[in-house]
Amino acid sequence: MAPRPKDHRDITDLTVLATADLHGAITHSEANHFTPRDQGSLAQIGSYVTACRDAGENVLLLDNGDFLQGSAICDVLASVPEPDLPHPMITAMNHLGYDAVGLGNHEFDYGMPVLRKALADAAFPILCSNVTAPDQGWRSTLIIHKTLPLRGGGRCQLKIGLFSVLPQQTVAWNAEQLDGAIAAQPMLAAAQAAAQSLKAQGADLIIALAHTGIAALPTEESARDISEHVGLGIAALPEVDIMICGHAHRVFPADGPMIDGVDNTRGLVCGTPTVMPGFNGSHLGAIRLTLARQDPDSDWQIEKPACEALAVKTDPRLSQRPEDAALLAKLAPALNRAQRQSEKIIGRIDTPIQSYFSRLPGDPCPALTALAALDYAKPLLAQTDARDLPVLAVGTAFRSGGRAGPHFFTDVAPGSVSFQDLFSLYPFLNTLCVLRITGAGLRRWLDMAASNFNQIQVGSSGTVLQDLAFPCYAFDCIFGLTYAFDISQPACFAPSGERLQPLGATRVRDLRYAGRPVEDTDEFLLLTSGYRAGGGGNIPGARQLERVPLPAPALRSLMQRAIRRGVSAADLPQSPWRFSALPGTSALYRTGPAAAHHAAAFPTLAPHPAAFDAEGFALYPLDLSSKTATQSLAIPDTPAYIQP
Template sequence: MWYRSLIAGICCMTSYTVSAESITLRIMATSDVHGHFTGYNYFTRERESKGLVHTAALIDQQRASADISLLIENGDLIQGSPFTDYMVAAATSETQLPLAELLNRMQYDAVNLGNHEFNYGLEYLSRAYSGVSAPILSANLTATSEFAKQHLNHQPFVVIPRTVSTSVDDTAQAFTVNIGLVGVLPPQIMQWDAHHLRNHVNVESMVAAAQRAVEGARQAGADVVILVAHTGMPKQTSNGQDSEQGVWGLAQLDGIDAIIFGHQHEIFPGTDSYDLLAHVNSEKGTIFGIPAVQPGLHGEYLGVIDFVFHYAAAEKRWVVKSKSASVKPVTAERDGELTAQLEPAHRATLAFMQQAIGQTQAPLSQEYARLEPTLAMQFIHDAQLWYIERYAHTNAELAWTNLPRLSAVAPFHAAINEATSANGAYTAIEAGPVTLGDIGDLYRYPNTLDVVVVSGANLKQWLEQSAKALQSGNQDDPWSWLDSEIPSYQFDTFSGINYRIDPTQPIGKRVQTIPALNDEQQYAVVTNNYRANGGGDFAGLNGKQIVYSSPDQIQHILIEYMRWLGEEGYAATLNKNWEIEKQERY
């Protein structure tokens, strides 16, 4: 059984030699890499200066300039790119997955689990991390079934010693610092990936679990305790309490000396998103005076927390003189050995992406998907409704199959301003053959498909929540109507109703449906499992409204639909069922 005791202990003894009266302990962190390993954009087919081959070069530099160091990964590592899509496909064969070799070569000292680690189920999680030498962390996750105990390999905390042989006053001596690492993740994984986790694991409050693990690390001899939290903080608000974005509350626990956080893809220190929160200093990188880092996403930054220990001669002991937090951007420099190591899997990913599955008679572009209906979005709507229509046809006895049926889809990779439009930073599939890579570009998350039943009143709230992604603009600039601070995955579009959005009106009065919705009428809405289980806090959705959960990922549904279309391919005429009022056509 692949399992570690929940009582973590001392591990990984490493010794260094320095000659100084001050010693720097450097904690380095990556987070939200989302499968960006190779420094290659599989959609544009060009190299890019991000991904772990670039981060590794920066890590080597940072290690060399510190006396002792640790490297920590903070979750959402194994999902989010064509490379990780290839890994999932390869897991059905006997092929050795490349993740363990990658993490071991980079010398990670610990890996914290994020929410996306569970997207493909516990068996795949076990396979992906098989052979990783670093301990895997999660204090608030507990395996409850034999299946989960077989496939989960994690512990609430670990204590890692670092020993320095140094000379103080011409006297040789050894200095050992024991670093405790405590990991947590959002409890909402029990909603987002319920189909994988229900009856197998339990996830408790991050605060309660972290407090217990911090105390355990101290009792195990930790001199310094680092909270490794795959969670962020509420943005643009003075209310820091949130069960998903919980770092503000976690930072107030006793016994924490530094914080690594993530989940939100922000850069901290450096962002102003948290400036309304009390006791958060976004310039110094502190939360309640504790140094903290959030290193963005895709391996574009490295989080660095330095502890400087000074020898107090009078007391004849080492004490912490200073602590600091920073984020370091990667450069174009790549780690050549790591690049070479990943080359076979990189080539396999390229081949995986080029498999044709069908064709489209017209281009499928999400360039203007935040501003008007597009064929790209309509294709996803059509595929979702096609899939559910087949299910409803063979299960007509279910009451919800007789309700009006809608589809809700958000554009994941749409242009959000003139610059992203000009730079081609959006999904664009040319007319002709459609490959697996095209489908991965069109729908970038491994969501499954759910059906929720909501009232007309709830549907109005859903529409209004989506309309928050727009703002009052001017007639000369179509992009001015778009609030680029709200991510595209929070802008749901709907198929099955006609509606207009007036961004000049207050939220709650922006959307007019044609005909008007009946507040008491029930609707069956086809959406993804993230939204159906409460992701984004839309219209009171919390998982209780789900009447059907598909075992299939939406990416696979799109592939199946494209193949079902046959040689003719996708030839639909655009249905312009919604529009933004108060703007001239551009």
């Protein structure tokens, strides 16, 4: 063999394609239609992946978790399983030839038996480095041996190491479904151990499947252990070469935080090439690498990585492609079966239930959740030692715009209610949880809710009411109380739960129970979800509250129970809150364009939007100085949004 020239280098190319937070978005079909139609689908992404392979690209296809839950087809097939058929998401991933898949927290929503059955049919490796369980069906780390062509001729062997982590709080969020079946470590510690192990095994390239977002890390080590978003810390590990993020439902590069170490243009986090591909199939992450080494004994180096998050809806490389026809044919039996199940009628309502005005008093979606929880829990709590404590209920509208876009809203018409309507009303399998809470704890909880609003200067106009940094599912109403929010004051908390104002600062005004002021030492029982009680949504102090033992069904099941009996407008509890009046002040309320069909029921809003923003949301002028009636019902004829 001729000696190598001194200036010769081995150079090869690798394309890493990644999905994350698919949430069952397999197709655009009717059986899957709870995924917004203006997003994407795995079947459409698959057509692009096939085209890349056909063009000769060296493709590594990965997924970063939350793929088994989130659509009608996933829920139907989990509740009414087909024993002899693989889960349709597994069928789709097998068909597309995924090289490896990491688990997300929502994979555990249905419990371990459902998860084990689904994973048993996977033709690809499953990873999770910080969760363990008996007969778990996944591994901690993986090395893929990939043969790649060299640019100058010949071939090389590349050892690609992979690990995966997800939020440790998954154990608490799904406590009822899991019943102690899994154990979890903090993400950063597990990531460091896995990366070092892969390096010791001789991995040439290490990829982190980090089911976590990108945010500034808490300064305290204990806070880092329970943070949901530690991508910055994982990217800073010296062994990690590539990072795929998720969980936060954001898009990177483009939509990352403006903090040190994050390059939203080049897609680098602490210098590590990174992508976060949205959710519901909205984007495909693509990292195209040039790898070079001086000689076969040298380490491979990444040169000029190109990181992109390709929008399935608008990027012509994907938007003009049809869904994978062969995949649709394979999925047809499961899709048809799910369609039939989702159309079954479960009950009736005599009033519209919509979420277009979910950040205004009078939203019916949280009122329906509260009604269902109170009807179930109050009789049971009356038989416990806590029978003398007042019972309150949290309600939240989950589908209310946000990062999912201007069409991501609940809109259920009066009349028959189907399973697919129920899914729209409550898309998660959260279970009921009862907490003991004081008046001081309630004020903190409500101040977190009030932080969903921007600060509005008295006498101003034109400021958007909602702080878009807060997810659409982060606004809680607490039924059984009355209270007002003074949004002329600064927000007390960041979306992470970090306190922004000194102790004692609050936006909550006139907090009352049964007409009397709530004192800090007063005690209550609060009906909420296991997700909130386990820290989901970062409610300050929620994780430390005492739980009252009570059977814990899924909240969606309780809503189904209420709808089966029939729900009228008169059944829904009064809206508990208002804004404090701000003289001479107005703001812009951001909602979906279809809100126009319901806007007339909310007279404090202008009847028509003043404008539409760049994302297609309608902006309605909202009068914050009005002094109308003192009562505000969940389905009001003349709602009072402003407290005199």
